Amino acid sequence: MINRLPVSIVMQLLLVLFSLSISPIIIAGDELNCALCHKHRGLSRINNEGEFRLFYINQELFESGPHRRNKCKDCHTDIDRIPHNPAKPVDCTQMCHVVEPSGNKKFSHKSVANFLEKSAHGKLDKNGNPKPHQEDYPSCKSCHDQPFYRPFSIYKGKKIAGISERAISRCKSCHTSGDFAEDFYEHVTTRLHKSRYSVETIEVCAKCHQDEGFRKRHKLDDVITSYKETFHGKLVILGSEKTPDCIDCHVVAGENTHLIESQDSATSASHKNNVSTTCRTSECHSSAGPMLASFQTHVTYDRLKYPMQFYMLLGFKALMAIVLYFFLTLIFFELLRRLFPKFSFFKEKKIDDYDDILNEIKAESGSTSNTDKSSQNKSPDNAQSLEDIVRGKKD
C-alpha cells in the first residue's frame, strides 16, 4: 500500500512519527542512527518483483543477538545514502570491521563457509562442478535466522539459564566496562552448550528435508519423520536436552558443526565404517560394543529397504486388528442382544432345565450321590448345617 502513496506524504508522515517517538533502546553499534527509521514496525515496501519486504529491526531482539556489537555498515557495506540505492544482499564471509581480540585481525565467517562448501550442503561437487538443483542448497541465512544467546551459569554444580551475577562479578573486577564483560560471558558460555534447543535444530533441518518436492529432487528419505519415530526423537520432542538431535550424530565429534557430510564420504560421521564410533562417543553409548552400529536409525518401514521392520509391524498390526475386531464386534452384538432379550428365531423349550449338568456330575462322582432333581427335598437354611454339608463333602 505504501508504495502507492505519493512519496512526499509518506516522508512527512514519517518525519512526524520520528519527532514524536523517542527510542527507549539505543542500538550499540548504531553510529549512523539507522534505528531512527528502522525502529518503526511498519517500515516496509513491495519491491519490483512484487515481494513484500520488511525493513523493521526489532531492537530488543537485536540486542539479545550475537551481532549486537556490530555496526550496521559492517554487514550492509554498500548502503551510503538516504533513500538507499538498491543494495547487495549481505555476504557473511566478508571481512567485517570487528577486530578479533585474539589475533588483532578483522573478523570474517569465511572459515565457516569453507566448512559448508566441503560438506554435503556445499554447492559444488568434488570436481568443482555445480551440483544439480543449485537453488536447493543452503546459504548461511537458510539455517541461521536471528539466534539468541543462550548463556548459562554453573554454580555449585547447578546449571542455571542466563548470566550468573556471581560469575560475571569476577570479570567485572578488571573489565570495568560491564558491557564488554557481559558480551564476552555470553559469547563463551553460549558456545559451551548447544546454541539452539534440539527441537529447533530439527525444525531447521526439516525446512528442507521434510519438503516432499525437495526430497524427490534429491532422492532422499523422509529422515525427519523417521527420526521422530526413534526414542531419540521422541525424548527431544518431550523436551529432553540429553538426547541427540541431527547435528550430534551427523557431525564427527570435535569437527565443525557445518561439516555435515554425505554417508558416502569416508570421513562422514554416518559412513558405515564410522557409525559405531559416532554412537559410542564419550557422551552417549560409551559402554556399548561396536555391533551397536547395525542399529537402523532412519527406519521408513519401506518393504524393500526395511523388510524386518515392515513385516514385524504388519504382523503386530494384524494381530491387533484380529484381537480387537473380534472382541469389539462381540461387545457390539452383546449390547444389541440386550435390546430384545426375549426374542429368538428358535426357542429352546427346556431353558430352565439343567439335567445335562446333573448327568455330568453323576458321571464324575460315579453316581454315588443321589442327585435326582425330583427326589431331593432338603433345604438346610442355617449356616451350621451348610458347613457340615460342605465339610462332609470334602472329607
Place this chain on the structure above:
Amino acid sequence: MMKKRYQPIVYKNGKRYFYRFSAHQRVQHVILFTSVITLALTGFPLRHAEEAWAKPLYYLMGGPDIAPLIHRAAGTVLLGLFIYHTIYWMVGFYKNHIVKLKQNNELTIANFFREVLSMEMVPNKKDLLDIIHLWKYLLYFTNRPPRHERMSWREKFDYFAPYWGIPILGPAGAALWWRDEISHIMPGWVLNAAYIMHTDEALLAVLFLFFVHWYNVHYSPEKFPAATVWLTGYLNEHDMIHEHYNEYVRVMIECGFEDDIKPQNFGGEEYEW
C-alpha cells in the same frame, strides 16, 4: 488351589455370594494392574510424544529424567510378579494334582497331561463350543446363553493375555534398558526389533485392557461403575448365574441347595455377562 480355606458360598445381608478368588490371587491382581497402569502412564506419553497430551502427562510422571526410572521399576515388578505367579500355580498344581497321582501310583505321562488339561485356566473343547453357542445366542438363533464352568473362555483369554504379552514386552524392554550392554553380544538391529515388539505389543495390551477387559468389569451395564469381585473374592448370585451357570448349579448341589437353584433366565434378563 488354596480353595479349602474359603467357603464356596457365603451370606451377606441375606444374599448368596460365590467364591471366586483367594486373597493371595487378589493381591497378585492388584500388583498386576498397578504396575501395568504405571507402565502405561510412563510409557505412552513417550510413544505418542507429538500428541498434545503427551508432554503434560510425561512431566506429571517425572519427565525425561524420572519417568524412565519409574517405568523400569514398574517393569521389574511386573516381570517379578509374572515369575512369581508361574511358580505359584506350579506349586499349586504339584500339591493338588501330582501328589494325588503319586499317592495312587498313577504318575504316568498320559495322566500328567490329563491333569494339566484339567486345570481351570486351560482352554478346552467346551470353550470352543461356548464361543459358537454365544454367537448363536447373539444372532438371535437361540434364547439360551452359554453355560460356563468355573472359568469362562473370556476369563481364560484374559488370563493368558499376560502370558503372551509379558514374554514379548519383558525381554524387549530389558534389551532397550541395557542397550549398551546387549550390543556386545547382539547386533544393533535387535534393538530395532525390540523397539517394535515393545511399543506395538504394549499398544495392543493397553487397547485390549481399556476396551475389552474394562468393558467386562467396568462399562457393561450390570457391572457399571465397577465389579467388586476383585476386592471381595466373591461373586453375587445374579452374576454367577449369568456368567458361570454350570459352576453355579454344581456348587449349589454340592452345598445342598438343590431346591434353591434358580433358572438361567433368573431376573428376566437373558443376556450373558
